[in-house]
Amino acid sequence: MTTNVVETEQNYLNVSYGVRSWLLTTDHKRIALLYMASITLMFFVGGFMAVLMRLELVTPPGDLVTSATYNKLFTMHGIIMVFFFLIPSIPAVLGNFLLPMMIGAKDLAFPRLNLLSWYVYIVGSVFTFWIVIAGGVDTGWTFYTPFSTSSSNTHVIPMTLGIFTVGFSSILTGLNFIVTTHKMRAPGLTWFRLPLFVWAIYATSIIQVLATPVLAISLVLLAVERAFHVGIFDPKLGGDPLLFQHFFWFYSHPAVYIMILPGMGVVSELIPHLARKKIFGYNFVCFATLGIAFFGFLVWGHHMFVAGESVYAAMTFSILSYLVAVPSAIKVFNWTATLYKGSVSFATPMLYALGFIGLFTIGGLTGLFLAALGIDVHVHDTYFVIAHFHYIMVGGMVMAYFGGIHYWWPKMTGRLYPEGWAKLAALIVFVGFNLTFFPQFILGYMGMPRRYHAYAPEFQVLNVMSSAGASILAVGYLLPLVYLLWSLRYGREAGANPWGVKGLEWQTPSPPPPENFAVTPVVTEEPYNYPSAAPGVPSTLQEAEVV
Amino acid sequence: MSEAVAALEGQFRDLEQQREAASLGMWIFLMTELLLFGALFTAYAVYRFTYPQEFAAASRDLEAGLGAINTAVLICSSLGMALAVYGAQTGGRKRLLFGLALAIVLGTAFMVIKGVEYYHHFEHAEFPGLRFDYARPHAQATQVFFFLYFAMTGVHAIHLTIGIALVCVVLFKAWRRAYSPDYHTPVELSGLYWHFVDIVWIFLFPLLYLIDIHK
Ligand SMILES: [Cu+2]
Numbered sequence: 063m064t065t066n067v068v069e070t071e072q073n074y075l076n077v078s079y080g081v082r083s084w085l086l087t088t089d090h091k092r093i094a095l096l097y098m099a100s101i102t103l104m105f106f107v108g109g110f111m112a113v114l115m116r117l118e119l120v121t122p123p124g125d126l127v128t129s130a131t132y133n134k135l136f137t138m139h140g141i142i143m144v145f146f147f148l149i150p151s152i153p154a155v156l157g158n159f160l161l162p163m164m165i166g167a168k169d170l171a172f173p174r175l176n177l178l179s180w181y182v183y184i185v186g187s188v189f190t191f192w193i194v195i196a197g198g199v200d201t202g203w204t205f206y207t208p209f210s211t212s213s214s215n216t217h218v219i220p221m222t223l224g225i226f227t228v229g230f231s232s233i234l235t236g237l238n239f240i241v242t243t244h245k246m247r248a249p250g251l252t253w254f255r256l257p258l259f260v261w262a263i264y265a266t267s268i269i270q271v272l273a274t275p276v277l278a279i280s281l282v283l284l285a286v287e288r289a290f291h292v293g294i295f296d297p298k299l300g301g302d303p304l305l306f307q308h309f310f311w312f313y314s315h316p317a318v319y320i321m322i323l324p325g326m327g328v329v330s331e332l333i334p335h336l337a338r339k340k341i342f343g344y345n346f347v348c349f350a351t352l353g354i355a356f357f358g359f360l361v362w363g364h365h366m367f368v369a370g371e372s373v374y375a376a377m378t379f380s381i382l383s384y385l386v387a388v389p390s391a392i393k394v395f396n397w398t399a400t401l402y403k404g405s406v407s408f409a410t411p412m413l414y415a416l417g418f419i420g421l422f423t424i425g426g427l428t429g430l431f432l433a434a435l436g437i438d439v440h441v442h443d444t445y446f447v448i449a450h451f452h453y454i455m456v457g458g459m460v461m462a463y464f465g466g467i468h469y470w471w472p473k474m475t476g477r478l479y480p481e482g483w484a485k486l487a488a489l490i491v492f493v494g495f496n497l498t499f500f501p502q503f504i505l506g507y508m509g510m511p512r513r514y515h516a517y518a519p520e521f522q523v524l525n526v527m528s529s530a531g532a533s534i535l536a537v538g539y540l541l542p543l544v545y546l547l548w549s550l551r552y553g554r555e556a557g558a559n560p561w562g563v564k565g566l567e568w569q570t571p572s573p574p575p576p577e578n579f580a581v582t583p584v585v586t587e588e589p590y591n592y593p594s595a596a597p598g599v600p601s602t603l604q605e606a607e608v609v
Numbered sequence: 610m611s612e613a614v615a616a617l618e619g620q621f622r623d624l625e626q627q628r629e630a631a632s633l634g635m636w637i638f639l640m641t642e643l644l645l646f647g648a649l650f651t652a653y654a655v656y657r658f659t660y661p662q663e664f665a666a667a668s669r670d671l672e673a674g675l676g677a678i679n680t681a682v683l684i685c686s687s688l689g690m691a692l693a694v695y696g697a698q699t700g701g702r703k704r705l706l707f708g709l710a711l712a713i714v715l716g717t718a719f720m721v722i723k724g725v726e727y728y729h730h731f732e733h734a735e736f737p738g739l740r741f742d743y744a745r746p747h748a749q750a751t752q753v754f755f756f757l758y759f760a761m762t763g764v765h766a767i768h769l770t771i772g773i774a775l776v777c778v779v780l781f782k783a784w785r786r787a788y789s790p791d792y793h794t795p796v797e798l799s800g801l802y803w804h805f806v807d808i809v810w811i812f813l814f815p816l817l818y819l820i821d822i823h824k
Contacts, residue, residue: 169620171630237637245630246620271637275645283652283760290738292756293749294652300749305655309648577619 073476073573088173089576094159095474096180098467100187101147101155102543107194108142109539111135116498116532119525124516132515133200134216138193140203141221145228146187148459149317152324153270154183154235156466157263159474161239163567163574164257166248166583171241179234186228193217193224202513204314205281207295207306211288219288222281229274232320236270239263248566250585254348257565257589258341261348262327265355269316269323273359277313280306307369311362319358321455323351325418325462326393332415332465333397334590335563337404341590343396350389350396357386367438376435383433390426394419409561410484414465417492421457425450428503443513446506449499457495464491464542471546472560476573477553483545491538497531564591616792628794635798639805642768646809649761653816656753663750665821670735671758672726676818679722680810686715687807690776694800697783697793705788705796709780712803716773723766730755758817765813768806775799 293299363379693708734742
């Protein structure tokens with residue numbers, strides 16, 4: 063392998079070749095790429111289901127698919143996008159790749175566990191594919207009982223087992239990241255010198271470790287109830303269906319933060335680096351991150367305002383939900399203040415970051431509408447809710463994911479992506495996204511319920527707008543797939559630090575060597591320590607003696 | 610110590626860092642486990658609050674004597690585990706091997722006694738899903754009680770089975786002299802896990818068996 067006349071530097075991509083070297087790798091960077099390939103596949107499978115739904119909704123009557131098929135489409139779309147794309151997206155791809163590099167480590171604390179968690183993810187995904195082929199599930203991604211345990215005649219049990227399995231992938235990743243952050247930091251890298259992305263991944267990992275087991279055991283109970291016709295949630299058999307909803311949302315509300323905190327982490331990197339400015343209020347962003355993770359555990363009841371929980375519980379959950387808005391708003395203000403008087407580069411990642419701030423703000427503010435008891439009764443189970451959480455998850459998390467992928471693409475692959483095409487795609491995504499989901503706020507407010515394949519004719523104009531937007535959005539998502547793959551072969555060589563930024567991950571060649579750093583770095587300053595005036599880029603790296 | 614040097618993995622600076630990482634990893638894993646059981650304990654609390662009398666009556670159908678014996682068996686097995694860890698730390702090979710073997714034997718004994726109890730419940734038609742007498746008074750609430758009983762003790766038994774398998778591996782390696790006072794992290798970590806499973810039972814026993822015992 064090393065017989066080339068020109069000696070090429072060894073990096074994690076060329077250190078070994080062949081399928082085996084990938085499938086048995088314990089290198090966090092390779093595992094990140096394995097995850098990236100798998101979740102990309104899941105993203106397009108889930109997206110395809112969304113396309114079918116939007117096609118159905120172009121006309122008021124249910125003419126393209128039957129209502130039963132439509133139920134399965136939105137269920138599988140939700141399950142795939144939530145459990146198989148959004149939850150692993152930024153943590154398992156960017157987190158895996160960057161966490162050890164950002165803290166100056168050679169790898170995660172448990173590299174084999176890391177590979178295992180990818181295999182566990184694959185087992186869960188294969189399960190899911192099998193279920194899709196076998197006919198799908200129609201319970202909604204929420205699996206509400208008693209429908210899921212006694213009425214639905216679709217493949218509920220295998221699907222719960224699939225999610226149970228993939229949950230362990232999430233738990234193992236979180237565990238690995240927490241230990242790595244605690245124990246593997248380079249000399250001099252104190253907690254308050256950590257990049258904000260690391261803080262975000264750390265807080266996310268805590269949620270993954272603490273919330274996921276509750277979902278896992280609830281799904282097991284659900285599967286047992288369904289399989290053996292015994293009662294734990296079924297009211298006919300003495301069970302309490304509301305208990306299932308409590309369990310489900312005890313995981314699934316914090317899971318919303320698994321799906322947004324890493325996005326906030328990415329944006330907290332993109333903005334100071336690409337504005338060449340110290341982040342405004344570093345400590346505030348840190349504590350806001352931890353605050354969101356903490357309060358996120360106390361608000362699950364806001365999903366059950368109309369499900370029969372007591373009015374006092376509802377009022378408490380409503381107030382607590384408002385509290386989460388405070389740390390979220392702190393972050394938005396800090397990002398904005400960081401941009402102020404910075405020398406802002408409008409490269410593609412920054413476009414995504416700016417899009418994130420705007421869309422996340424809309425999504426967050428409409429979340430306050432839903433946290434208000436009175437308004438929630440009116441808009442519950444309507445398209446208003448759909449629009450709200452897509453603004454957070456797609457407008458927020460997916461935008462941040464794309465921004466992060468573009469920003470770190472040169473580091474991951476050693477190649478530059480084509481900037482012109484990338485900017486065009488970012489613009490298309492932004493326009494397509496808003497055209498798809500903004501009309502849904504209005505539809506929901508007018509009273510169009512979610513989860514139906516037919517609707518009243520007066521809703522048609524807005525639905526056609528939404529479907530048109532979805533087709534634009536699809537183009538925006540397909541473009542990066544094409545030009546990023548293209549850049550692997552034809553992109554310009556990136557060099558170690560094409561953005562000219564600080565941050566440990568840029569102080570090593572691209573693609574990085576297998577052990578990340580030739581010499582363990584010593585950190586002597588806080589992150590984003592740009593001089594207050596100009597775009598000068600001194601190094602944060604001082605070389606230590608020996609390992 | 611050559612075994613110790615061989616055990617150092619590439620991503621760590623030294624054995625100390627590796628040991629700390631492994632230990633923290635186990636503690637975090639136990640946090641996950643705590644929340645897993647936490648959901649079951651929550652369900653128990655909810656239904657005991659909903660059906661207080663029925664739960665008390667159903668609890669009387671459990672064999673508190675066997676439960677008490679099992680509690681003693683499990684506590685003694687934890688003693689064995691503690692002995693093993695002490696032996697590993699101090700280089701006491703006999704103590705290490707004996708402690709591990711004791712834990713395995715008593716853990717298995719626990720499973721056997723548990724199996725006897727399960728069989729009795731099956732015979733008495735108190736096994737929801739397989740054989741349950743829905744004609745008995747308060748059948749629904751009793752069914753919920755027994756569902757929770759089997760879910761909680763069943764998940765516990767699965768954990769104990771994994772624990773026994775784990776300790777068997779550790780025993781085998783200890784036999785092959787893989788551990789020394791410098792390197793015995795696996796012994797310590799399986800000890801942590803074992804004690805955790807033990808503690809869960811310490812809570813399960815009174816909650817399930819002793820609800821109504823004072824009358
Ligand atoms: Cu929520």
